[in-house]
Amino acid sequence: MAYASALHCRECGNEYPIAPIHVCEWCFGPLEITYDYDAIGDAISREKIKDGPLTMWRYADLLPVDGENAVDIGTGMTPLLKADNLGREFGIDNLWIKNDAVNPTYSFKDRVVSVAATKALEFGFDTLACASTGNLAGAVAAHGAKANMRTLVFIPSDLEHGKVVGAAIYGPTVVAVDGNYDDVNRLCSELADANESWAFVNINMRPYYSEGSKTLGYEVVEQLGWKAPDHAVVPIASGSLFTKIWKGMNEFAQLGLIDDVRTKMHGAQADGCSPVAQAFADEQLHVKPVVPDTIAKSLAIGNPADAYYTLKIAQQAEGSTVGSTPDPAIVEGIQMLAQTEGIFTETAGGVVISNLKKLAEAGRFQKGESVVAFITGNGLKTVEAVQHLANPVNINATVSSFEESIDVEATVGSKSASS
Amino acid sequence: MAIRRVRLTFEGDQITDPVIYQIGKDFEIITNIRRAEVHADVGWVILELDGAEAEIDLALAWASGKGVRVDPLSGNVIEG
Numbered sequence: 001m002a003y004a005s006a007l008h009c010r011e012c013g014n015e016y017p018i019a020p021i022h023v024c025e026w027c028f029g030p031l032e033i034t035y036d037y038d039a040i041g042d043a044i045s046r047e048k049i050k051d052g053p054l055t056m057w058r059y060a061d062l063l064p065v066d067g068e069n070a071v072d073i074g075t076g077m078t079p080l081l082k083a084d085n086l087g088r089e090f091g092i093d094n095l096w097i098k099n100d101a102v103n104p105t106y107s108f109k110d111r112v113v114s115v116a117a118t119k120a121l122e123f124g125f126d127t128l129a130c131a132s133t134g135n136l137a138g139a140v141a142a143h144g145a146k147a148n149m150r151t152l153v154f155i156p157s158d159l160e161h162g163k164v165v166g167a168a169i170y171g172p173t174v175v176a177v178d179g180n181y182d183d184v185n186r187l188c189s190e191l192a193d194a195n196e197s198w199a200f201v202n203i204n205m206r207p208y209y210s211e212g213s214k215t216l217g218y219e220v221v222e223q224l225g226w227k228a229p230d231h232a233v234v235p236i237a238s239g240s241l242f243t244k245i246w247k248g249m250n251e252f253a254q255l256g257l258i259d260d261v262r263t264k265m266h267g268a269q270a271d272g273c274s275p276v277a278q279a280f281a282d283e284q285l286h287v288k289p290v291v292p293d294t295i296a297k298s299l300a301i302g303n304p305a306d307a308y309y310t311l312k313i314a315q316q317a318e319g320s321t322v323g324s325t326p327d328p329a330i331v332e333g334i335q336m337l338a339q340t341e342g343i344f345t346e347t348a349g350g351v352v353i354s355n356l357k358k359l360a361e362a363g364r365f366q367k368g369e370s371v372v373a374f375i376t377g378n379g380l381k382t383v384e385a386v387q388h389l390a391n392p393v394n395i396n397a398t399v400s401s402f403e404e405s406i407d408v409e410a411t412v413g414s415k416s417a418s419s
Numbered sequence: 420m421a422i423r424r425v426r427l428t429f430e431g432d433q434i435t436d437p438v439i440y441q442i443g444k445d446f447e448i449i450t451n452i453r454r455a456e457v458h459a460d461v462g463w464v465i466l467e468l469d470g471a472e473a474e475i476d477l478a479l480a481w482a483s484g485k486g487v488r489v490d491p492l493s494g495n496v497i498e499g
Contacts, residue, residue: 011454022493023492023493027453027454028424028453028454028465028492029454109498130498131496131497131498132497132498132499133497133498133499134499135498135499136498136499154497156497181497184497185490185491185495185496185497186491188496188497189491189492189493189496190491192493192496200496202496202498203493203496237498237499238494238495238498284458286456286458286461286463287461288430288460288461289428289430289488289490297499298498298499299499300499301495301498302495303426303428303488303490303494303495304494304495305494305495348499
Protein backbone atom coordinates (compact mmCIF):
# COMPACT_ATOMS: atom_id res chain seq x y z
CA MET A 1 0.00 0.00 0.00
CA ALA A 2 1.25 3.47 -0.87
CA TYR A 3 1.36 6.02 1.93
CA ALA A 4 2.42 8.89 -0.30
CA SER A 5 -0.48 11.31 -0.13
CA ALA A 6 0.75 14.28 -2.18
CA LEU A 7 3.72 16.25 -3.46
CA HIS A 8 4.86 19.48 -1.84
CA CYS A 9 7.32 22.20 -2.82
CA ARG A 10 10.49 22.20 -0.71
CA GLU A 11 10.60 25.99 -1.00
CA CYS A 12 7.10 27.43 -0.76
CA GLY A 13 5.21 24.39 0.56
CA ASN A 14 2.54 24.40 -2.16
CA GLU A 15 0.89 21.00 -2.47
CA TYR A 16 0.19 19.01 -5.64
CA PRO A 17 -1.53 15.70 -6.28
CA ILE A 18 0.66 12.67 -6.97
CA ALA A 19 1.68 13.07 -10.62
CA PRO A 20 4.77 12.84 -12.85
CA ILE A 21 5.94 16.39 -12.11
CA HIS A 22 9.08 17.65 -10.40
CA VAL A 23 8.95 21.43 -10.01
CA CYS A 24 6.52 23.77 -8.33
CA GLU A 25 4.52 25.74 -10.89
CA TRP A 26 4.38 28.68 -8.50
CA CYS A 27 8.06 29.17 -7.51
CA PHE A 28 9.84 26.47 -9.57
CA GLY A 29 11.23 24.88 -6.41
CA PRO A 30 11.79 21.11 -6.31
CA LEU A 31 8.91 18.84 -5.30
CA GLU A 32 9.12 16.28 -2.50
CA ILE A 33 6.82 13.47 -1.41
CA THR A 34 4.31 14.03 1.40
CA TYR A 35 3.73 10.86 3.43
CA ASP A 36 1.03 9.95 5.90
CA TYR A 37 3.45 9.08 8.69
CA ASP A 38 0.66 8.35 11.17
CA ALA A 39 -0.65 5.61 8.89
CA ILE A 40 2.86 4.29 8.25
CA GLY A 41 3.48 4.23 11.99
CA ASP A 42 0.41 2.03 12.45
CA ALA A 43 1.51 -0.35 9.70
CA ILE A 44 5.26 -0.67 10.13
CA SER A 45 7.34 -2.51 12.69
CA ARG A 46 10.81 -4.03 12.96
CA GLU A 47 9.24 -7.47 12.72
CA LYS A 48 7.33 -6.63 9.55
CA ILE A 49 10.49 -5.31 7.94
CA LYS A 50 12.51 -8.37 9.01
CA ASP A 51 9.85 -10.63 7.47
CA GLY A 52 9.98 -8.74 4.18
CA PRO A 53 11.93 -9.68 1.06
CA LEU A 54 15.73 -9.63 1.15
CA THR A 55 15.78 -6.61 -1.15
CA MET A 56 15.20 -2.88 -0.77
CA TRP A 57 11.48 -3.62 -1.14
CA ARG A 58 11.31 -4.73 2.49
CA TYR A 59 10.92 -0.96 3.09
CA ALA A 60 8.06 -0.55 0.59
CA ASP A 61 5.86 1.17 3.21
CA LEU A 62 8.29 4.09 3.15
CA LEU A 63 8.51 4.40 -0.63
CA PRO A 64 6.12 6.45 -2.80
CA VAL A 65 4.79 3.48 -4.76
CA ASP A 66 2.30 0.71 -4.36
CA GLY A 67 5.13 -1.81 -4.16
CA GLU A 68 3.06 -4.89 -4.93
CA ASN A 69 4.18 -4.79 -8.54
CA ALA A 70 7.68 -3.50 -7.94
CA VAL A 71 10.18 -3.57 -10.79
CA ASP A 72 12.61 -5.59 -8.72
CA ILE A 73 15.81 -7.07 -10.15
CA GLY A 74 17.14 -7.98 -6.71
CA THR A 75 18.41 -4.61 -5.57
CA GLY A 76 19.42 -3.86 -2.01
CA MET A 77 20.24 -5.63 1.26
CA THR A 78 23.82 -5.30 0.15
CA PRO A 79 26.54 -6.30 2.63
CA LEU A 80 27.57 -4.11 5.52
CA LEU A 81 31.06 -5.43 6.23
CA LYS A 82 33.24 -4.82 9.24
CA ALA A 83 36.45 -3.40 7.81
CA ASP A 84 39.06 -4.21 10.42
CA ASN A 85 42.02 -4.23 8.01
CA LEU A 86 41.27 -0.79 6.57
CA GLY A 87 40.30 0.44 10.01
CA ARG A 88 43.71 -0.59 11.33
CA GLU A 89 45.39 1.38 8.54
CA PHE A 90 43.41 4.51 9.41
CA GLY A 91 43.24 4.07 13.19
CA ILE A 92 39.46 3.54 13.21
CA ASP A 93 38.37 0.70 15.50
CA ASN A 94 34.74 0.38 14.42
CA LEU A 95 34.75 0.87 10.64
CA TRP A 96 32.11 -0.56 8.32
CA ILE A 97 31.85 -0.63 4.54
CA LYS A 98 28.37 -0.52 3.00
CA ASN A 99 29.16 -2.26 -0.26
CA ASP A 100 26.46 -1.11 -2.68
CA ALA A 101 28.70 -2.02 -5.60
CA VAL A 102 27.17 -5.51 -5.56
CA ASN A 103 23.74 -4.41 -6.74
CA PRO A 104 22.48 -6.01 -9.99
CA THR A 105 24.02 -3.38 -12.27
CA TYR A 106 26.89 -2.77 -9.84
CA SER A 107 25.89 0.59 -8.38
CA PHE A 108 23.44 2.21 -5.97
CA LYS A 109 21.54 3.64 -8.95
CA ASP A 110 19.51 0.42 -9.03
CA ARG A 111 17.77 1.66 -5.89
CA VAL A 112 16.53 4.93 -7.36
CA VAL A 113 15.69 3.46 -10.75
CA SER A 114 13.77 0.56 -9.19
CA VAL A 115 11.44 3.10 -7.54
CA ALA A 116 11.25 5.30 -10.65
CA ALA A 117 10.44 2.38 -12.95
CA THR A 118 7.80 1.05 -10.55
CA LYS A 119 6.15 4.46 -10.31
CA ALA A 120 6.39 4.94 -14.07
CA LEU A 121 4.35 1.78 -14.60
CA GLU A 122 1.82 2.91 -12.00
CA PHE A 123 1.42 6.18 -13.94
CA GLY A 124 0.90 4.20 -17.14
CA PHE A 125 4.12 5.17 -18.93
CA ASP A 126 5.52 2.77 -21.48
CA THR A 127 8.86 4.54 -22.00
CA LEU A 128 11.72 4.88 -19.51
CA ALA A 129 14.53 7.36 -20.25
CA CYS A 130 17.66 8.90 -18.80
CA ALA A 131 20.82 10.83 -19.68
CA SER A 132 23.95 9.31 -18.24
CA THR A 133 27.67 8.80 -18.47
CA GLY A 134 27.68 5.43 -16.74
CA ASN A 135 25.91 3.94 -13.73
CA LEU A 136 22.47 5.41 -14.34
CA ALA A 137 22.46 4.23 -17.97
CA GLY A 138 22.99 0.61 -16.94
CA ALA A 139 20.39 0.78 -14.18
CA VAL A 140 17.72 2.31 -16.42
CA ALA A 141 18.41 -0.13 -19.24
CA ALA A 142 18.20 -3.14 -16.92
CA HIS A 143 14.98 -2.03 -15.22
CA GLY A 144 13.45 -1.08 -18.58
CA ALA A 145 14.14 -4.61 -19.76
CA LYS A 146 12.63 -6.17 -16.64
CA ALA A 147 9.54 -3.95 -16.89
CA ASN A 148 9.07 -4.57 -20.61
CA MET A 149 9.26 -0.86 -21.23
CA ARG A 150 10.64 0.96 -24.25
CA THR A 151 13.91 2.39 -22.98
CA LEU A 152 15.93 5.36 -24.18
CA VAL A 153 19.41 6.08 -22.90
CA PHE A 154 21.13 9.32 -23.94
CA ILE A 155 24.91 9.39 -23.68
CA PRO A 156 27.66 11.79 -24.77
CA SER A 157 29.13 10.49 -28.04
CA ASP A 158 32.64 10.31 -26.59
CA LEU A 159 31.66 7.92 -23.76
CA GLU A 160 34.06 4.98 -23.31
CA HIS A 161 32.94 1.90 -25.22
CA GLY A 162 32.88 -0.30 -22.12
CA LYS A 163 30.31 1.95 -20.49
CA VAL A 164 28.15 1.94 -23.62
CA VAL A 165 28.18 -1.88 -23.59
CA GLY A 166 27.20 -1.84 -19.90
CA ALA A 167 23.89 -0.25 -20.90
CA ALA A 168 23.45 -1.57 -24.46
CA ILE A 169 23.47 -5.21 -23.38
CA TYR A 170 19.99 -4.80 -21.87
CA GLY A 171 18.57 -3.74 -25.24
CA PRO A 172 17.64 -0.06 -24.88
CA THR A 173 17.82 2.46 -27.68
CA VAL A 174 21.15 4.14 -27.00
CA VAL A 175 21.41 7.65 -28.41
CA ALA A 176 24.94 9.09 -28.61
CA VAL A 177 24.78 12.87 -28.69
CA ASP A 178 27.54 15.00 -30.21
CA GLY A 179 28.58 18.11 -28.32
CA ASN A 180 30.04 19.17 -25.01
CA TYR A 181 28.47 18.41 -21.63
CA ASP A 182 26.27 21.52 -21.62
CA ASP A 183 24.99 20.79 -25.13
CA VAL A 184 24.00 17.24 -24.21
CA ASN A 185 22.48 18.37 -20.93
CA ARG A 186 20.39 21.08 -22.57
CA LEU A 187 19.14 18.72 -25.29
CA CYS A 188 18.07 16.09 -22.78
CA SER A 189 16.21 18.66 -20.68
CA GLU A 190 14.40 19.92 -23.77
CA LEU A 191 13.54 16.39 -24.90
CA ALA A 192 12.16 15.58 -21.46
CA ASP A 193 10.00 18.71 -21.51
CA ALA A 194 8.79 18.00 -25.04
CA ASN A 195 7.96 14.31 -24.51
CA GLU A 196 5.52 14.09 -21.65
CA SER A 197 4.81 10.46 -22.50
CA TRP A 198 8.32 9.50 -21.34
CA ALA A 199 9.21 8.70 -17.75
CA PHE A 200 12.56 10.49 -17.61
CA VAL A 201 13.80 9.01 -14.36
CA ASN A 202 15.69 12.00 -12.97
CA ILE A 203 13.47 14.73 -14.43
CA ASN A 204 9.71 14.23 -14.31
CA MET A 205 10.10 11.16 -12.06
CA ARG A 206 12.68 12.81 -9.81
CA PRO A 207 10.57 13.16 -6.61
CA TYR A 208 9.94 9.39 -6.67
CA TYR A 209 13.34 8.35 -8.05
CA SER A 210 15.34 10.14 -5.39
CA GLU A 211 13.40 8.47 -2.57
CA GLY A 212 15.00 5.16 -3.50
CA SER A 213 18.25 6.37 -1.92
CA LYS A 214 16.59 6.37 1.51
CA THR A 215 16.81 2.58 1.50
CA LEU A 216 20.59 2.84 1.94
CA GLY A 217 19.98 4.61 5.23
CA TYR A 218 17.33 2.11 6.33
CA GLU A 219 19.54 -0.87 5.56
CA VAL A 220 22.57 0.43 7.42
CA VAL A 221 20.45 1.14 10.50
CA GLU A 222 18.89 -2.33 10.39
CA GLN A 223 22.24 -4.03 9.75
CA LEU A 224 23.83 -2.21 12.68
CA GLY A 225 21.17 -3.70 14.96
CA TRP A 226 18.56 -0.93 14.64
CA LYS A 227 20.99 1.84 15.42
CA ALA A 228 22.14 4.78 13.33
CA PRO A 229 25.92 5.00 12.91
CA ASP A 230 27.93 7.66 14.70
CA HIS A 231 29.46 8.73 11.39
CA ALA A 232 28.48 8.29 7.74
CA VAL A 233 30.87 9.10 4.88
CA VAL A 234 28.88 9.64 1.68
CA PRO A 235 29.92 10.71 -1.83
CA ILE A 236 28.36 13.92 -3.14
CA ALA A 237 27.39 14.54 -6.77
CA SER A 238 24.01 16.31 -6.84
CA GLY A 239 23.80 15.91 -3.06
CA SER A 240 20.61 13.87 -3.27
CA LEU A 241 22.15 10.66 -1.88
CA PHE A 242 23.53 12.54 1.14
CA THR A 243 20.17 14.13 1.96
CA LYS A 244 18.19 10.93 1.45
CA ILE A 245 20.39 8.75 3.66
CA TRP A 246 19.91 11.37 6.36
CA LYS A 247 16.18 11.50 5.70
CA GLY A 248 15.84 7.71 5.79
CA MET A 249 17.54 7.37 9.15
CA ASN A 250 15.45 10.19 10.61
CA GLU A 251 12.23 8.66 9.32
CA PHE A 252 13.06 5.51 11.29
CA ALA A 253 13.51 7.66 14.39
CA GLN A 254 10.29 9.58 13.71
CA LEU A 255 8.42 6.27 13.46
CA GLY A 256 9.90 5.05 16.74
CA LEU A 257 11.87 2.22 15.13
CA ILE A 258 15.15 3.61 16.52
CA ASP A 259 16.35 6.24 18.98
CA ASP A 260 17.16 9.77 17.86
CA VAL A 261 19.72 10.06 15.06
CA ARG A 262 22.96 11.69 16.14
CA THR A 263 24.94 10.70 13.07
CA LYS A 264 27.66 13.03 11.91
CA MET A 265 27.29 13.22 8.15
CA HIS A 266 30.50 13.61 6.13
CA GLY A 267 30.17 14.52 2.46
CA ALA A 268 32.99 13.49 0.14
CA GLN A 269 33.94 15.21 -3.11
CA ALA A 270 36.96 15.32 -5.42
CA ASP A 271 39.08 18.47 -5.45
CA GLY A 272 38.37 18.72 -9.18
CA CYS A 273 34.64 19.10 -8.53
CA SER A 274 34.11 20.35 -5.00
CA PRO A 275 31.53 23.15 -5.03
CA VAL A 276 29.75 21.80 -1.94
CA ALA A 277 32.99 21.30 0.01
CA GLN A 278 34.05 24.83 -0.89
CA ALA A 279 30.73 26.31 0.23
CA PHE A 280 30.95 24.34 3.49
CA ALA A 281 34.46 25.68 4.10
CA ASP A 282 33.16 29.19 3.42
CA GLU A 283 30.22 28.58 5.79
CA GLN A 284 27.78 29.31 2.97
CA LEU A 285 24.54 27.61 1.96
CA HIS A 286 24.92 28.43 -1.74
CA VAL A 287 27.56 27.07 -4.09
CA LYS A 288 29.67 28.69 -6.75
CA PRO A 289 29.30 26.42 -9.81
CA VAL A 290 32.48 24.86 -11.17
CA VAL A 291 33.59 23.18 -14.38
CA PRO A 292 34.48 19.63 -13.28
CA ASP A 293 38.01 18.34 -13.84
CA THR A 294 38.45 15.04 -11.99
CA ILE A 295 38.74 11.32 -12.63
CA ALA A 296 35.66 10.85 -10.42
CA LYS A 297 33.29 11.37 -13.32
CA SER A 298 30.24 9.85 -11.62
CA LEU A 299 30.45 12.72 -9.08
CA ALA A 300 31.24 15.43 -11.63
CA ILE A 301 28.25 17.74 -11.25
CA GLY A 302 29.44 21.33 -11.29
CA ASN A 303 26.17 22.95 -10.16
CA PRO A 304 24.59 20.41 -7.77
CA ALA A 305 20.81 20.66 -7.53
CA ASP A 306 20.63 19.55 -3.90
CA ALA A 307 23.68 21.45 -2.66
CA TYR A 308 21.60 23.83 -0.53
CA TYR A 309 19.83 20.98 1.27
CA THR A 310 23.09 19.07 1.68
CA LEU A 311 24.79 22.09 3.23
CA LYS A 312 21.86 22.68 5.56
CA ILE A 313 22.20 19.15 6.95
CA ALA A 314 25.98 19.41 7.17
CA GLN A 315 25.71 22.67 9.10
CA GLN A 316 22.85 21.56 11.36
CA ALA A 317 23.99 18.03 12.24
CA GLU A 318 26.70 18.87 14.74
CA GLY A 319 30.14 17.57 13.87
CA SER A 320 29.29 17.00 10.20
CA THR A 321 31.67 18.00 7.40
CA VAL A 322 32.02 18.20 3.64
CA GLY A 323 35.54 17.75 2.29
CA SER A 324 37.44 16.92 -0.85
CA THR A 325 40.60 15.12 -1.94
CA PRO A 326 42.86 15.25 -5.03
CA ASP A 327 42.81 12.65 -7.81
CA PRO A 328 46.01 10.82 -6.73
CA ALA A 329 44.50 10.30 -3.27
CA ILE A 330 41.34 8.94 -4.95
CA VAL A 331 43.39 6.32 -6.80
CA GLU A 332 45.19 5.50 -3.54
CA GLY A 333 41.79 5.11 -1.86
CA ILE A 334 40.67 2.61 -4.51
CA GLN A 335 43.88 0.64 -3.98
CA MET A 336 43.63 0.69 -0.20
CA LEU A 337 40.07 -0.62 -0.14
CA ALA A 338 40.93 -3.37 -2.61
CA GLN A 339 44.14 -4.40 -0.88
CA THR A 340 42.80 -4.37 2.67
CA GLU A 341 39.18 -5.48 2.30
CA GLY A 342 39.03 -7.18 -1.11
CA ILE A 343 36.52 -4.67 -2.48
CA PHE A 344 37.19 -3.07 -5.87
CA THR A 345 35.34 0.24 -6.11
CA GLU A 346 34.99 2.86 -8.82
CA THR A 347 36.41 6.37 -8.48
CA ALA A 348 33.47 7.58 -6.36
CA GLY A 349 34.44 4.95 -3.81
CA GLY A 350 38.02 6.19 -3.99
CA VAL A 351 36.68 9.63 -3.13
CA VAL A 352 34.93 8.19 -0.08
CA ILE A 353 37.96 6.24 1.15
CA SER A 354 40.39 9.13 0.62
CA ASN A 355 38.07 11.49 2.48
CA LEU A 356 37.65 8.86 5.20
CA LYS A 357 41.42 8.79 5.61
CA LYS A 358 41.53 12.59 5.78
CA LEU A 359 38.83 12.64 8.45
CA ALA A 360 40.66 9.98 10.49
CA GLU A 361 43.90 11.94 10.28
CA ALA A 362 42.05 15.02 11.49
CA GLY A 363 40.91 13.09 14.57
CA ARG A 364 37.20 13.21 13.73
CA PHE A 365 36.47 9.68 14.99
CA GLN A 366 36.53 8.83 18.67
CA LYS A 367 37.36 5.36 19.98
CA GLY A 368 34.44 2.98 19.64
CA GLU A 369 32.37 5.23 17.39
CA SER A 370 30.79 3.41 14.45
CA VAL A 371 31.86 4.77 11.07
CA VAL A 372 30.11 3.69 7.86
CA ALA A 373 31.71 4.42 4.47
CA PHE A 374 29.24 4.18 1.59
CA ILE A 375 30.72 2.49 -1.50
CA THR A 376 28.31 3.14 -4.34
CA GLY A 377 29.84 1.60 -7.47
CA ASN A 378 32.01 -1.23 -8.78
CA GLY A 379 35.62 -0.69 -9.82
CA LEU A 380 35.21 -2.42 -13.16
CA LYS A 381 33.24 0.64 -14.26
CA THR A 382 36.27 2.95 -14.06
CA VAL A 383 39.18 0.68 -14.88
CA GLU A 384 40.85 3.49 -16.83
CA ALA A 385 41.54 5.32 -13.54
CA VAL A 386 43.73 2.50 -12.21
CA GLN A 387 44.92 0.63 -15.29
CA HIS A 388 48.45 1.95 -14.77
CA LEU A 389 48.62 -0.22 -11.64
CA ALA A 390 48.44 -3.47 -13.60
CA ASN A 391 52.05 -4.47 -14.24
CA PRO A 392 52.26 -8.27 -14.47
CA VAL A 393 55.64 -10.02 -14.50
CA ASN A 394 56.05 -11.70 -17.90
CA ILE A 395 57.69 -15.12 -17.93
CA ASN A 396 58.20 -17.99 -20.37
CA ALA A 397 56.10 -21.13 -19.90
CA THR A 398 58.80 -22.90 -17.86
CA VAL A 399 59.30 -23.46 -14.15
CA SER A 400 62.83 -22.09 -14.38
CA SER A 401 61.60 -18.85 -15.90
CA PHE A 402 59.11 -18.48 -13.06
CA GLU A 403 61.78 -19.17 -10.42
CA GLU A 404 64.20 -16.73 -12.04
CA SER A 405 61.61 -13.97 -12.20
CA ILE A 406 59.67 -14.32 -8.95
CA ASP A 407 60.98 -14.50 -5.40
CA VAL A 408 57.92 -16.14 -3.80
CA GLU A 409 59.32 -15.95 -0.27
CA ALA A 410 59.96 -12.23 -0.63
CA THR A 411 56.48 -11.70 -2.04
CA VAL A 412 54.84 -13.53 0.85
CA GLY A 413 57.14 -11.79 3.31
CA SER A 414 56.32 -8.32 2.01
CA LYS A 415 52.59 -9.02 2.27
CA SER A 416 52.97 -10.27 5.84
CA ALA A 417 55.07 -7.27 6.79
CA SER A 418 52.47 -4.85 5.51
CA SER A 419 49.54 -6.50 7.22
CA MET B 420 6.71 31.21 -29.90
CA ALA B 421 7.94 29.36 -26.87
CA ILE B 422 8.45 29.68 -23.15
CA ARG B 423 11.73 28.44 -21.70
CA ARG B 424 12.75 28.29 -18.06
CA VAL B 425 16.42 28.55 -17.20
CA ARG B 426 18.63 29.08 -14.20
CA LEU B 427 21.24 31.81 -14.57
CA THR B 428 24.19 31.92 -12.18
CA PHE B 429 26.22 35.09 -11.77
CA GLU B 430 29.61 35.41 -10.11
CA GLY B 431 31.83 38.33 -9.21
CA ASP B 432 31.41 41.43 -11.37
CA GLN B 433 28.57 39.81 -13.34
CA ILE B 434 26.31 40.38 -10.33
CA THR B 435 26.26 44.12 -10.99
CA ASP B 436 25.68 43.76 -14.76
CA PRO B 437 22.06 44.38 -15.86
CA VAL B 438 22.04 41.16 -17.90
CA ILE B 439 18.30 40.46 -17.64
CA TYR B 440 17.46 44.05 -18.58
CA GLN B 441 19.71 43.73 -21.64
CA ILE B 442 18.04 40.47 -22.69
CA GLY B 443 14.66 42.19 -22.64
CA LYS B 444 15.96 45.27 -24.40
CA ASP B 445 18.19 43.76 -27.10
CA PHE B 446 16.18 40.64 -27.95
CA GLU B 447 12.50 40.15 -28.77
CA ILE B 448 11.90 38.39 -25.48
CA ILE B 449 9.73 38.92 -22.44
CA THR B 450 11.64 38.08 -19.26
CA ASN B 451 10.01 37.03 -16.01
CA ILE B 452 12.04 36.46 -12.83
CA ARG B 453 10.37 33.67 -10.85
CA ARG B 454 12.88 33.01 -8.08
CA ALA B 455 16.27 34.41 -7.17
CA GLU B 456 18.93 34.63 -4.51
CA VAL B 457 21.76 37.12 -4.70
CA HIS B 458 24.77 37.38 -2.41
CA ALA B 459 27.86 39.54 -2.55
CA ASP B 460 29.90 37.00 -4.49
CA VAL B 461 27.36 34.78 -6.26
CA GLY B 462 23.72 34.87 -7.24
CA TRP B 463 21.19 32.88 -9.22
CA VAL B 464 17.94 33.67 -10.94
CA ILE B 465 15.28 31.34 -12.27
CA LEU B 466 14.07 33.12 -15.36
CA GLU B 467 11.18 32.49 -17.71
CA LEU B 468 11.81 33.60 -21.29
CA ASP B 469 8.89 34.11 -23.67
CA GLY B 470 9.70 34.55 -27.36
CA ALA B 471 10.69 32.80 -30.56
CA GLU B 472 12.89 29.71 -30.05
CA ALA B 473 15.68 31.16 -32.20
CA GLU B 474 15.58 34.47 -30.36
CA ILE B 475 15.78 32.70 -26.97
CA ASP B 476 18.77 30.69 -28.23
CA LEU B 477 20.47 33.92 -29.32
CA ALA B 478 19.78 35.65 -26.01
CA LEU B 479 21.11 32.76 -23.94
CA ALA B 480 24.17 32.44 -26.13
CA TRP B 481 24.78 36.15 -25.58
CA ALA B 482 24.45 35.71 -21.79
CA SER B 483 26.81 32.72 -21.85
CA GLY B 484 29.26 34.83 -23.82
CA LYS B 485 29.16 37.38 -21.00
CA GLY B 486 30.28 34.60 -18.63
CA VAL B 487 26.88 33.97 -17.05
CA ARG B 488 26.26 30.27 -16.44
CA VAL B 489 23.05 29.09 -18.10
CA ASP B 490 21.52 25.82 -16.91
CA PRO B 491 18.16 24.23 -17.72
CA LEU B 492 15.66 24.50 -14.88
CA SER B 493 16.15 20.77 -14.32
CA GLY B 494 19.85 21.39 -13.66
CA ASN B 495 22.40 18.71 -14.44
CA VAL B 496 20.31 15.87 -15.80
CA ILE B 497 23.27 13.80 -17.01
CA GLU B 498 24.14 11.55 -14.11
CA GLY B 499 27.14 9.28 -13.68
